[in-house]
Amino acid sequence: MKHSPVSEASTIQSVLVILPTYNEAANVGELIPAILDKAGPYGARVLVVDDHSADGTADIVRGLMETDDRILLHERPGKLGLGTAYVAGFRRALDEQADLAVTMDADFSHNPDHLPALIEAARHGDIAIGSRYVQGGGISNWPFYRKLLSSGANLLARTILGVRSRDCTSGYRAYRRAYLEQIDWDAIHSDGYSFLIELLTVCERRGAVIRETPIQFVDRRGGDSKISKAEIFKAFGTLWRLAWRVRG
Ligand SMILES: Nc1nc2c(ncn2[C@@H]2O[C@H](COP(=O)(O)OP(=O)(O)O)[C@@H](O)[C@H]2O)c(=O)[nH]1
Numbered sequence: 001m002k003h004s005p006v007s008e009a010s011t012i013q014s015v016l017v018i019l020p021t022y023n024e025a026a027n028v029g030e031l032i033p034a035i036l037d038k039a040g041p042y043g044a045r046v047l048v049v050d051d052h053s054a055d056g057t058a059d060i061v062r063g064l065m066e067t068d069d070r071i072l073l074h075e076r077p078g079k080l081g082l083g084t085a086y087v088a089g090f091r092r093a094l095d096e097q098a099d100l101a102v103t104m105d106a107d108f109s110h111n112p113d114h115l116p117a118l119i120e121a122a123r124h125g126d127i128a129i130g131s132r133y134v135q136g137g138g139i140s141n142w143p144f145y146r147k148l149l150s151s152g153a154n155l156l157a158r159t160i161l162g163v164r165s166r167d168c169t170s171g172y173r174a175y176r177r178a179y180l181e182q183i184d185w186d187a188i189h190s191d192g193y194s195f196l197i198e199l200l201t202v203c204e205r206r207g208a209v210i211r212e213t214p215i216q217f218v219d220r221r222g223g224d225s226k227i228s229k230a231e232i233f234k235a236f237g238t239l240w241r242l243a244w245r246v247r248g
């Protein structure tokens with residue numbers, strides 16, 4: 001089924017910011033209030049999807065929930081992957097009738113200051129991407145190999161999959177509810193980092209109106225990256241699987 005774009009400009013009155021977390025205790029305590037500060041005027045709430053972090057991430061979130069009912073917690077029994085964490089968040093956004101679902105990393109790499117511009121961009125499209133690779137965007141203090149990995153994945157996505165978006169691995173995105181409702185989640189097979197590329201490929205092919213707004217990406221503030229060699233290997237495997245599907 002061809003998705004129909006839902007890109008007419010609209011007001012955004014409720015936003016669900018989805019924060020996937022795995023051991024982000026060093027960050028969430030400050031990040032969640034910062035998000036609510038910037039996106040509060042758009043009726044934002046924050047949903048933390050935590051995969052049984054051993055460092056007390058969920059306890060910190062529960063502490064914040066005592067004084068702010070705009071914070072929600074979805075706990076899963078173990079590390080089930082970034083992609084499925086996003087899907088759990090999207091399902092909740094649909095259940096709650098949020099106008100917009102925003103995804104962002106829980107480590108301050110995605111600066112909450114960019115939220116108003118991202119939300120505004122989504123008003124005029126189906127999906128908005130906080131992009132490092134458009135004019136005004138960039139990456140600071142990331143190790144060379146991470147920059148290389150990111151540009152390599154983007155280059156491959158563009159050349160072998162024909163993806164048009166400049167930053168197809170950015171997890172800082174906003175999706176309009178009417179568009180999320182049309183997506184067949186069972187047709188998306190990636191469960192890890194490559195979920196972002198797969199979802200964007202599906203959306204582009206189905207004619208989504210995608211807007212990119214510049215972000216300055218910075219290295220995580222506290223804690224460690226969860227991206228592993230196995231995850232990178234799997235992501236490149238996904239690229240080839242998708243390429244095979246495009247040609248098939
Ligand atoms: N719930 C959940 N979150 C995850 C998982 N893997 C990574 N994350 C979160 O996804 C975001 C991006 O992960 P990160 O380690 O910063 O990746 P990097 O920025 O590519 O190094 C962070 O908020 C992580 O806590 C997972 O398996 N489950």
Ligand SMILES: [Mg+2]
Pocket residue numbers: 105107109220225
């Ligand atoms: Mg990170």
